[in-house]
Amino acid sequence: METKTQIAEKLAAAFAPESLDVVDESHRHEGHAGHRPGGQTHFRVHIVSESFRGKSRIERHRMINRTLAGELAAGVHALAIHASAPGEGKA
Numbered sequence: 001m002e003t004k005t006q007i008a009e010k011l012a013a014a015f016a017p018e019s020l021d022v023v024d025e026s027h028r029h030e031g032h033a034g035h036r037p038g039g040q041t042h043f044r045v046h047i048v049s050e051s052f053r054g055k056s057r058i059e060r061h062r063m064i065n066r067t068l069a070g071e072l073a074a075g076v077h078a079l080a081i082h083a084s085a086p087g088e089g090k091a
Contacts, residue, residue, distance in 0.1 A: 003076060010071075017048055042078040046082045054085075
């Protein structure tokens, strides 16, 4: 299974998001640290979930990093996170 799909499935199961977009940006990092042939190393996540209501930006990032600990340990080099609760505006 592609890493992008694994990330999306884990986040969907953990946070039941209103919206979720996982973008593989690995192609933009060729020649940079952490890049591997075949990509699947650099991702951007936009997620809107009620689970984040009342949580600080750091708490939200920690929640996501805990959920994706396996992927981060297995070769995801970079994960840009934009997490918000519904109604907070653009994540």
